[in-house]
Amino acid sequence: EDKVVQSPLSLVVHEGDTVTLNCSYEVTNFRSLLWYKQEKKAPTFLFMLTSSGIEKKSGRLSSILDKKELFSILNITATQTGDSAIYLCAVGVYQGGSEKLVFGKGTKLTVNP
Amino acid sequence: DTGVSQDPRHKITKRGQNVTFRCDPISEHNRLYWYRQTLGQGPEFLTYFQNEAQLEKSRLLSDRFSAERPKGSFSTLEIQRTEQGDSAMYLCASSLVGFHEQYFGPGTRLTVT
Numbered sequence: 241e242d243k244v245v246q247s248p249l250s251l252v253v254h255e256g257d258t259v260t261l262n263c264s265y266e267v268t269n270f271r272s273l274l275w276y277k278q279e280k281k282a283p284t285f286l287f288m289l290t291s292s293g294i295e296k297k298s299g300r301l302s303s304i305l306d307k308k309e310l311f312s313i314l315n316i317t318a319t320q321t322g323d324s325a326i327y328l329c330a331v332g333v334y335q336g337g338s339e340k341l342v343f344g345k346g347t348k349l350t351v352n353p
Numbered sequence: 354d355t356g357v358s359q360d361p362r363h364k365i366t367k368r369g370q371n372v373t374f375r376c377d378p379i380s381e382h383n384r385l386y387w388y389r390q391t392l393g394q395g396p397e398f399l400t401y402f403q404n405e406a407q408l409e410k411s412r413l414l415s416d417r418f419s420a421e422r423p424k425g426s427f428s429t430l431e432i433q434r435t436e437q438g439d440s441a442m443y444l445c446a447s448s449l450v451g452f453h454e455q456y457f458g459p460g461t462r463l464t465v466t
Contacts, residue, residue: 244395274454274455276457281459281460282357282444282457282458282459282460283396283444283457284457285454285455285456285457288453288454328395328396330395330396335409336409337408338401338408338409339384339401340386340398340401340409341386341388341396341398341455342398343395343396343397344395345393345394345395346394346395
């Protein structure tokens with residue numbers, strides 16, 4: 241069965257700290273790894289990673305994928321209170337002509353002022 | 354706003370009643386997905402469409418659940434004879450065909466009393 245595991249499940253930091261969120265996976269027919277940010281609503285797309293070792297960056301957020309070790313990390317530097325959210329990792333899998341996302345449980349990040 | 358929209362945003366129903374939710378994807382997106390999310394969990398895949406064809410259904414989708422996308426545009430998800438265990442956030446997402454990220458709607462929160 242396809243599995244995505246995120247750690248830690250929750251994290252509390254102070255504004256200005258740097259955080260690293262982890263995502264490991266065991267799936268058949270890996271296609272991509274995606275990170276989403278979820279506040280009190282639907283997940284919003286952050287990054288999609290398909291190749292190992294290539295960092296994707298957007299402002300203070302960056303992410304990298306290691307397809308050999310089957311994990312990804314999401315880094316957030318100089319955290320702000322607005323970064324408080326649940327960060328979801330999802331792996332795109334391809335099975336029998338169909339594609340779907342398999343999600344982890346998420347990491348709940350709380351940034352205190 | 355040309356993002357994914359869902360209606361209603363909230364639904365409270367009594368056990369045993371039928372409910373129907375609607376999703377309007379991003380207009381140029383061929384693929385439409387339904388997910389269910391409960392507290393503390395990541396979204397779980399339910400089913401997806403490519404144009405009007407339903408290509409996969411999760412085993413989570415019991416016989417009481419049915420989804421349609423009659424003209425390849427909007428989709429509906431119906432739950433018959435609702436049970437308390439159906440209480441969850443129902444998320445819709447859309448994407449282009451191929452290797453592309455999924456964009457989520459705001460979700461419909463269902464409460465079965």
